[in-house]
Amino acid sequence: AQKITQTQPGMFVQEKEAVTLDCTYDTSDPSYGLFWYKQPSSGEMIFLIYQGSYDQQNATEGRYSLNFQKARKSANLVISASQLGDSAMYFCAMREGEDSSYKLIFGSGTRLLVRP
Amino acid sequence: DADVTQTPRNRITKTGKRIMLECSQTKGHDRMYWYRQDPGLGLRLIYYSFDVKDINKGEISDGYSVSRQAQAKFSLSLESAIPNQTALYFCATSDLPTGEGTGELFFGEGSRLTVL
Numbered sequence: 001a002q003k004i005t006q007t008q009p010g011m012f013v014q015e016k017e018a019v020t021l022d023c024t025y026d027t028s029d030p031s032y033g034l035f036w037y038k039q040p041s042s043g044e045m046i047f048l049i050y051q052g053s054y055d056q057q058n059a060t061e062g063r064y065s066l067n068f069q070k071a072r073k074s075a076n077l078v079i080s081a082s083q084l085g086d087s088a089m090y091f092c093a094m095r096e097g098e099d100s101s102y103k104l105i106f107g108s109g110t111r112l113l114v115r116p
Numbered sequence: 117d118a119d120v121t122q123t124p125r126n127r128i129t130k131t132g133k134r135i136m137l138e139c140s141q142t143k144g145h146d147r148m149y150w151y152r153q154d155p156g157l158g159l160r161l162i163y164y165s166f167d168v169k170d171i172n173k174g175e176i177s178d179g180y181s182v183s184r185q186a187q188a189k190f191s192l193s194l195e196s197a198i199p200n201q202t203a204l205y206f207c208a209t210s211d212l213p214t215g216e217g218t219g220e221l222f223f224g225e226g227s228r229l230t231v232l
Binding site: 004006009033035037043044045047050052091093095102103104105106107108109 | 149151156157158159160161164174204206208210218219220221222223225226228
C-alpha cells in the first residue's frame with residue numbers, strides 16, 4: 001500500500017493565483033512528520049515546509065502553507081500568489097518511526113506549471 | 117561549496133560495468149541516505165546509514181551496495197550496471213528530529229546515471 005499518495009501528476013495555475021497540491025498519507029504511528037520539497041528543472045531538491053503530527057497549528061513559510069487535516073490524513077501544500085519560478089516538481093514526504101529508525105518516504109510528485 | 121557533494125554529476129556507462137557514486141558531506145550529520153528518482157515514481161530509498169557501523173537496506177537495494185567510509189562519506193556501487201538502473205541518484209543527510217529540528221533531508225545535487 002502506498003504510504004504517500006499524490007494524485008495530481010500535473011497541474012496548471014495562473015500567475016498570482018493560489019494553488020493547492022494534494023498529499024495523503026498512511027501511517028499507524030502516532031508520531032510522524034510531513035515534508036514538502038520542490039525540485040526545479042535544474043534538479044536539486046529544495047526543502048519547503050514541515051509539519052509535525054503533534055503540531056497544533058498548520059505550518060507556514062512565506063507563501064507556502066501546509067493544510068494539515070489529521071483525521072483525513074492529508075497534508076496539502078498551498079502556494080499563494082504563484083510566481084513563474086514556482087514551476088517545478090513538488091514532492092510530499094513522510095517521516096515515521098521512532099527516532100532510531102525513521103526515514104523519509106516520498107510520493108510520486110506533482111508537476112506544477114505556472115502560466116503568465 | 118555545497119554541504120552535500122556528489123560525484124560524478126553525470127555518467128554514461130555500459131551494461132555490466134561497475135560504477136561507484138560518491139557522496140561527502142560537511143553538515144556533521146550521522147545519518148546518510150541514497151535515493152533513486154525515476155519519472156512518475158518519486159524518490160525511492162536504496163540504502164541508508166545511521167552511523168559508520170550501521171548500514172541498512174531500503175526498499176530497492178537489489179543490484180546496489182554501499183560503503184560508509186567515514187561519518188562524512190557514503191558511497192553507492194552498482195556492481196554490474198544494467199539499463200534499468202538508469203536514473204537520477206541522490207545522496208542525502210539528516211540529523212535527528214529533536215528539539216527544533218525537523219529531521220529534514222539535505223540533498224546533494226544528484227548524479228545522473230545512464231546505462232546503455
